Amino acid sequence: MTQSAAPPDRRPVVTPTRVIAGVCLIAPFVAMLWVSSYARVEPTLIGIPFFYWYQMAWVLISTVLTMVAYKLVQREQRARKGGGSQ
Numbered sequence: 001m002t003q004s005a006a007p008p009d010r011r012p013v014v015t016p017t018r019v020i021a022g023v024c025l026i027a028p029f030v031a032m033l034w035v036s037s038y039a040r041v042e043p044t045l046i047g048i049p050f051f052y053w054y055q056m057a058w059v060l061i062s063t064v065l066t067m068v069a070y071k072l073v074q075r076e077q078r079a080r081k082g083g084g085s086q
Contacts, residue, residue, distance in 0.1 A: 021069035028062040
């Protein structure tokens with residue numbers, strides 16, 4: 001007994017857009033869990049040690065990356081439903 005191919009109107013669940021969105025969501029975790037990369041005092045930024053301002057910078061970067069991932073997935077879902085561009 002052979003299995004038939006998926007119907008042509010069904011697209012794969014893992015798409016390049018979703019892979020990019022996944023990378024955007026995983027990057028902050030990797031950056032924060034790799035402590036040895038930022039566990040130091042120098043360079044300071046207006047008197048704030050690197051350890052602290054690096055983490056605060058990732059709060060902002062994480063926000064932007066999460067927004068990018070959300071918009072990518074949202075745009076892909078609209079395209080799947082035939083909702084047009086953007």
